[in-house]
Amino acid sequence: GQQLNQSPQSMFIQEGEDVSMNCTSSSIFNTWLWYKQEPGEGPVLLIALYKAGELTSNGRLTAQFGITRKDSFLNISASIPSDVGIYFCAGQLIEYGNKLVFGAGTILRVKS
Amino acid sequence: ETGVTQSPTHLIKTRGQQVTLRCSSQSGHNTVSWYQQALGQGPQFIFQYYREEENGRGNFPPRFSGLQFPNYSSELNVNALELDDSALYLCARISGGNTEAFFGQGTRLTVV
Numbered sequence: 001g002q003q004l005n006q007s008p009q010s011m012f013i014q015e016g017e018d019v020s021m022n023c024t025s026s027s028i029f030n031t032w033l034w035y036k037q038e039p040g041e042g043p044v045l046l047i048a049l050y051k052a053g054e055l056t057s058n059g060r061l062t063a064q065f066g067i068t069r070k071d072s073f074l075n076i077s078a079s080i081p082s083d084v085g086i087y088f089c090a091g092q093l094i095e096y097g098n099k100l101v102f103g104a105g106t107i108l109r110v111k112s
Numbered sequence: 113e114t115g116v117t118q119s120p121t122h123l124i125k126t127r128g129q130q131v132t133l134r135c136s137s138q139s140g141h142n143t144v145s146w147y148q149q150a151l152g153q154g155p156q157f158i159f160q161y162y163r164e165e166e167n168g169r170g171n172f173p174p175r176f177s178g179l180q181f182p183n184y185s186s187e188l189n190v191n192a193l194e195l196d197d198s199a200l201y202l203c204a205r206i207s208g209g210n211t212e213a214f215f216g217q218g219t220r221l222t223v224v
Contacts, residue, residue: 042204
């Protein structure tokens, strides 16, 4: 089945630093989505990417859909304490009923 | 706010019992998906409903079943509960041309 390898598993950074995380797969995806999840909550959609090579920003967040359609990265610039949470990448295959395949998540902790 | 509401928020059941989890959306969306998220992992696709019919299923046994109603609310039923069924169960409404998934806050199920 499809698998997503997300890295790093966790990050502990200083407030103000930039953050980068990525996902790779052996499968080709039609859509890449990035989510953030906080304790006791469901995942919240941050950015959706639809085309290979697409670069999209949402405030301090920037994500790119890899040219090969097998990878994506998410950058967070100038991190702040409220960025703390678990970030998930998810790939979507239309031919599989639009199901999302999720990575294992990147735990982000920020020191203020 | 995603407009997706799940109930109950927490539930404790005994092994062998049956459970029904519920999901509703503020605005009508004819596609809903259910995911299981074990502790420390990304969500795993259970199944998807479109216009009251299942139209995609993940690698889950038949004791996981669902319903979608004409008002687009949905249920997830799990029979013969096992300890490994303990997880956060997430319901998502599908939007953006059947690509973007917006999640509820989840139901935390504990099987003892």
